[in-house]
Amino acid sequence: MVVWRAFRAVPTWVPPLVVAVVVLLLPQLGLDFATSRQVQLACILALVVSGLNLSLGYAGQLALGQAAMYAAGAYTAGLLSIAGYTDILLQLVVAGLVALAVGVLTGIPGLRLGSWSLAMTSFFLVLLVPDVLAMFEDVTGGHNGLSGIEGPTLFGAPLDTDGYYVVIVVVAIVWFAVLRNIVVSRHGVAFRVLKQSPVLASSVGISVFRMKLLGYALGAFPVGLAGALFANLDGYLSPETFTFTLATSVLAASILGGSASVYGAAVGAAIMQLGPNQSSAFQQYALVFYGAFLILGGVLLGGGLAQLFRGLVTRLDRRAGLAPSRTAAPPGQPPEVPALRGAELAVSGLSKAFGGNQALRDVSIIAAPGRVTALIGPNGSGKTTLLNMISGFYRTDAGRIALDDGQIQRLPAHRVARAGVARTFQTPNLPAGVTVAEAVASGRYSTHRASTLGAVLRLPRFRRIRAADIAEAERVLELVGLAHLRDAEAVSLPLGNRRLLEVARALVTEPKVLLLDEAASGLDEDEVDRLAELIRRIRDAGGTVLLVEHNFRLILALADEIFVLAHGQVIASGPPEVIERDPRVLNEYLGVRSTESAESSEAMDTMKAGER
Structure with a gap:
């Protein structure tokens, strides 16, 4: 337990970074070409899966359009290379923006229609990819594929095999750092609120359509990066790569690793790429196996491998005495509620x-x-x-x-x-996976804004707003007597505390x-x-x-x-x-007939006198 306590004292981003550095140094440790290629493909697939995790696992929007965005990024990079623009950084930026544009353009109609419309529109989009590529055969090569892609360069210098390996791994590392910064920020909490309930999101001032579109569009960007990296890996693109089979493999990797997890995307992608994808028999019956993964993963691995890992960490925390305290609040006079500017x-x-x-x-x-x-x-x-x-x-x-x-x-x-206007609900409505303090702070999302870019780069304005969120959440939790539970998971609280937590979330909006x-x-x-x-x-x-x-x-x-x-x-x-003495009220509300109203009034007076 002493070792575990020391391990938990390490920032959560350190272990993934150590793993990433080891992967980055594998060529210097004698990694063979075949395994090196599989690692690169796993990193590329992880970028695609991370995009789905952001839109599905965090924002709650099921969409299968990643294959189309992947194709858009790949063909954009390929065409740039053929045109003489071989710098990999330029291709990454342009491919990412093109994929983001595809995400926005395809997401708007699906999100406007609501319900399962985004899933259906993205499904048909994937089916159309080969036909769209064939329509522009003069540019894309049609069913024959796009060839003639030049080798990538970096600042004018050609990249050899090991150099390109480093580029792929570094891009993956940088993106996962960006994704982590988004997920652990107030934007990540807002995504979880949206996933829990669009009604809840609206009640705290979050525009449901804009938030859904933000999650879907942000999830498209790493898919475009993956497409650019894939285009330069072999120097050839085939329409058969970007089919429904790819879409289901991405979904299977997301479910297996854990869709509501930053690093679950990398774990799921690594398992899929380094495991079953190596078998020729698997490739022949890929859709059948992917379907089995989805069913078994959804039933047996609710939350994926990431959820199993969180459960293990929670049990070890309890044994080491690191779990959040659930003891009653210490007695004392609660602080005064500051002046509120009520409206009629x-x-x-x-x-x-x-x-x-x-x-x-x-x-x-x-x-x-x-x-x-x-x-x-x-x-x-x-x-x-x-x-x-x-x-x-x-x-x-x-x-x-x-x-x-x-x-x-x-x-x-x-x-x-x-x-x-702030409100609570008949049934307490709290998002899963957030702490009590984060649940309260979510009420400030729309009234005290910070940009997504600020969250990614941790700019000064974002830091100020984040500090204010924490301070206000702690102040309001003191008011409702839940300050001692600030680090507990919100949905794990008993009913009475969850109701008080909803009141706190409403109060933090002033x-x-x-x-x-x-x-x-x-x-x-x-x-x-x-x-x-x-x-x-x-x-x-x-x-x-x-x-x-x-x-x-x-x-x-x-x-x-x-x-x-x-x-x-x-x-x-x-x-x-x-x-309390109105005969019609007693009849309608308490079921007391008008002839009994006098007796009911006397009984009410007696009851109140007894209470005094």
């Missing part, structure tokens, strides 16, 4: 129908700063529908939603969030309006008391709170104003002392 939320004449079902009809409510406004009603009364309309997930059929003087009823969900959707559901008595105290502190700090809740006692204790929905309409509104 005014909903007037709101109506919404789903087909023949009228979910809401002429609903009007007002939530003011410094007050807790509660929305109650039986199941199916339209409470969550109303929150979804305020949040921008549903469009209004009629009516107006205003935040102070600005109308938001026609804004998409991510722009509503940027306008200052919201003008906070929407809480059944935040006390499933909590025990102590957790309900903690949540109630937190809501009071948010109200006292000037926040605007709209609370949807079934716990009537909690509503009576917290709310300054209550609106009651039934059958999609507001049937009553007023302070708690009025609502």
Whole structure:
């Protein structure tokens, strides 16, 4: 365990770098030509698989278009070489940009259509590659292939076999360093949020379409680099290289190594290239074997070899006493909530129908700063529908939603969030693979922006924003009493802490309006008391709170104003002392008949007196 503790003290990027340096030095250690070629092909395949990992494993977008981008990069480099531009750096840059352009142009229609459209459009794109190459036979050589590619040069000097080996390995090392910087940055967390749920991404201000396109386009760039390197490896390109078989091999390598892993791409590519691809029998039945890999990998290796490795590391961490602490927070007075600039939320004449079902009809409510406004009603009364309309997930059929003087009823969900509306969900919605602190900091992604290039190069602005993300996340975690769990995995927390974590993620955005959707559901008595105290502190700090809740006692204790929905309409509104005695509310919400309302009111008074 002492050895393990020393190993875990080493930065996580050091072991992969050591492996990369060893691979780089293999020719000097007497590596033979055949094995050297396989290592180069493995590095090239790893670049392609890493592109799929970024779009699939992190952004959650299944697309098989890597073969088309690979072909675009390869033929771009080949044609440049034939035209006399043999410098490998020039070819890499141009091929990468061309592949990125192909990714953007093919990704836009697929992402606009949504659902499985990107997977289907990219699938047909791969099938069209040989035909497209044949259409431009005069340029690409058609089915005969592209020949006459000159040997690569670097700054005017020809590259021999060992020199080109070094170029391929160095390009792979540099790209994986870039990929790691993206994945561990706030952009990587945003990709995981998107993968978890587009609804969740929109609720924290992330544009779903732009984020999906960013993941797909960024994933295209290393594929273009791989194409340029492959074109110069043999000096010949054949359309048969860029077929559906290649697409399935890339997908199989991604699943085997772990699609949600930076280095899983390299592991999966190495296994596929140095193992089954060496067998002629495998080549004959490649699609059958790839299909088996996909099925077995998906069923038996959920998360791939990378997930097995993470599980082993977690167990060793526990034995060595390095696992994040799950002990209760130390007792003490929680810090004060800083002043919040709440806004008045005014909903007037709101109506919404789903087909023949009228979910809401002429609903009007007002939530003011410094007050807790509660929305109650039986199941199916339209409470969550109303929150979804305020949040921008549903469009209004009629009516107006205003935040102070600005109308938001026609804004998409991510722009509503940027306008200052934050919310929690009935079922806590947290991305997998991120810590508690990262989950909270994800709320700042759209309000405090840093470029992807800044994340790659670790520019000063990116470092400042990253430091601010950490500081704000820790401050808000202190407010909700979860600071001691900052390094724990967010999805591993018990239900009560996950609900508080969602509130923290909403608070870090400094919201003008906070929407809480059944935040006390499933909590025990102590957790309900903690949540109630937190809501009071948010109200006292000037926040605007709209609370949807079934716990009537909690509503009576917290709310300054209550609106009651039934059958999609507001049937009553007023302070708690009025609502708890309203005969229609007692009938609709508590199932008490009007003849029993007086007895129910007396029982309620007795219950509250007993609590005092």
